[in-house]
Amino acid sequence: SNAQTTIPSDSFPGVVAPFTGGGPQSAGIYYDDTWNHGVFPAGTTDCNKPVPGAEVPYMEADDKNQTRLDAGQGIASELSDDNILAMTSNPDAVINPANLPVDPTSCQPIYPHSYLQVNTVFNVAHNAGLRTAWSDKHPANEILDGPSGLGVNDFFSPEINSANPGPPTFAAGDWTTDNAATMKYDGYKVDAVENWIDGFNHQHTAHPGTPAIFGMNFQTVSTAQKLPTSDGLTGGYVMQGGQLVPGPLLTRAFDYINDSLTSFVNHIDNDGLANSTVIILTAKHGQSPMNPADLIRIDDGAIITALNQAWCGCTAPASPLVVFSADDDGMLLWLSDRSSAATSFAKHFLENFSGTNGNNTTTTGIHYSHAGLAQIFAGDDAAHYFHVQPGDQRVPDIFGIAQYGVVYTGGTAKIAEHGGAHIDDLNVPLLVAGNPIGHEATDTDTVHTAQIAPTILELLGLDPNLLQAVQIEHTAALDLH
Numbered sequence: 001s002n003a004q005t006t007i008p009s010d011s012f013p014g015v016v017a018p019f020t021g022g023g024p025q026s027a028g029i030y031y032d033d034t035w036n037h038g039v040f041p042a043g044t045t046d047c048n049k050p051v052p053g054a055e056v057p058y059m060e061a062d063d064k065n066q067t068r069l070d071a072g073q074g075i076a077s078e079l080s081d082d083n084i085l086a087m088t089s090n091p092d093a094v095i096n097p098a099n100l101p102v103d104p105t106s107c108q109p110i111y112p113h114s115y116l117q118v119n120t121v122f123n124v125a126h127n128a129g130l131r132t133a134w135s136d137k138h139p140a141n142e143i144l145d146g147p148s149g150l151g152v153n154d155f156f157s158p159e160i161n162s163a164n165p166g167p168p169t170f171a172a173g174d175w176t177t178d179n180a181a182t183m184k185y186d187g188y189k190v191d192a193v194e195n196w197i198d199g200f201n202h203q204h205t206a207h208p209g210t211p212a213i214f215g216m217n218f219q220t221v222s223t224a225q226k227l228p229t230s231d232g233l234t235g236g237y238v239m240q241g242g243q244l245v246p247g248p249l250l251t252r253a254f255d256y257i258n259d260s261l262t263s264f265v266n267h268i269d270n271d272g273l274a275n276s277t278v279i280i281l282t283a284k285h286g287q288s289p290m291n292p293a294d295l296i297r298i299d300d301g302a303i304i305t306a307l308n309q310a311w312c313g314c315t316a317p318a319s320p321l322v323v324f325s326a327d328d329d330g331m332l333l334w335l336s337d338r339s340s341a342a343t344s345f346a347k348h349f350l351e352n353f354s355g356t357n358g359n360n361t362t363t364t365g366i367h368y369s370h371a372g373l374a375q376i377f378a379g380d381d382a383a384h385y386f387h388v389q390p391g392d393q394r395v396p397d398i399f400g401i402a403q404y405g406v407v408y409t410g411g412t413a414k415i416a417e418h419g420g421a422h423i424d425d426l427n428v429p430l431l432v433a434g435n436p437i438g439h440e441a442t443d444t445d446t447v448h449t450a451q452i453a454p455t456i457l458e459l460l461g462l463d464p465n466l467l468q469a470v471q472i473e474h475t476a477a478l479d480l481h
Helices: 011-020 121-127 139-145 179-197 220-226 248-270 300-312 340-351 380-385 449-459 468-473
Strands: 033-036 054-057 133-135 154-156 237-240 243-246 279-282 296-298 322-327 330-335 355-359 364-368 373-378 398-402 406-408 430-433
Touching: 011 121, 011 139, 011 449, 033 322, 033 330, 121 139, 121 449, 133 179, 139 154, 154 179, 179 220, 179 248, 220 248, 243 248, 248 279, 279 449, 296 364, 300 322, 300 340, 300 355, 330 340, 340 373, 340 398, 373 380, 380 398, 398 406, 430 449, 449 468
Parallel strands: 133 154, 296 406
Antiparallel strands: 033 054, 237 243, 279 430, 296 355, 322 330, 330 398, 355 364, 373 398
């Protein structure tokens, strides 16, 4: 009842931790879209020069065609329920290597699985001769294949940020802009999981047997928490009798998840798998703020522009101090100058920056101070916060924990976000259930989603210490006794 996800509470480290047993310290994953001071930009062919650093975008930007649900595979009528299930089991087939950062040693594109610094439970299971499967929201989530690239036998990865069918069925946009569209999108993955339970591949064209590890990521609750309204329903949480409860859109989302899980359990029971199956239910992250009354939206672009101008003492810096940012309800900045003078300057600037352009669901012109931040870790302090060595090529040069309620966005389309370090971001459900557990209990101690990885291996009779992150971070399995 007191489970927490990673810091930063982004979905990329949030999905890596339960399958590696580690956070950024060992896995080297801070966000889905980051900067690395030790790689070349996408498209580089000449690596015989100083390494400039580059963006590392492991999301829809990697797709061959990010507007298509099949990520550019070319499936005819891809939006048909049956047709999208024909999507490849190998996400690398729909990733464009020209969009990937380049390794300075090999001068080759770095696929997500190669970027991961530690192995996954899928790698350990594969090496033990077990079959594995997983479904997630981007082809770039093939990071779970692990460094060998061979962890997941059957990967189903329709692109969530592709274009949904649009009106009159859904509001125009991608699958996250309309919660009904998100449910439809999740439904494709539910079909894949039910095929796996029944022993088929996700396409339902072969019958290799039920995988030893398999599952999916739902997005429906996330969009219901973030959207102000959708399908005529109020999103997020509402105050009722002095208590925050899920609003009508979020209630519908939970009902949808419940129905999907019920369907999974029915398939498991009908296939005679109940006595050999454990279901683990958790989340990559929460959303903050839960209470819409606490929301303050701030345009982080204006803050970064002001910081760059202050550093150069000019209005149009030729070489900005901030080369990359990842700001949702926390602030991660990578700087072109990593000296203590530069990181201290940035920290001091942010501590003293104030504005009057904040807004919430009812009010504009809200004043904020300290750039909306409650705590700032700069330079070596940022490295120490994440338990890595100063000068690490991946760690952000500035990590800011936002004031509660702050969401960095230039628009008004969000009422909550994730990525930060607030309790709303970190608290997630964690349920381990199934006949093999043999009893019921509630553990009130603080546990972390990274502990799921060694737990999975223990349940399969495999050694958790085969996970490199478990060795580095001494991650313990969950106590199921």
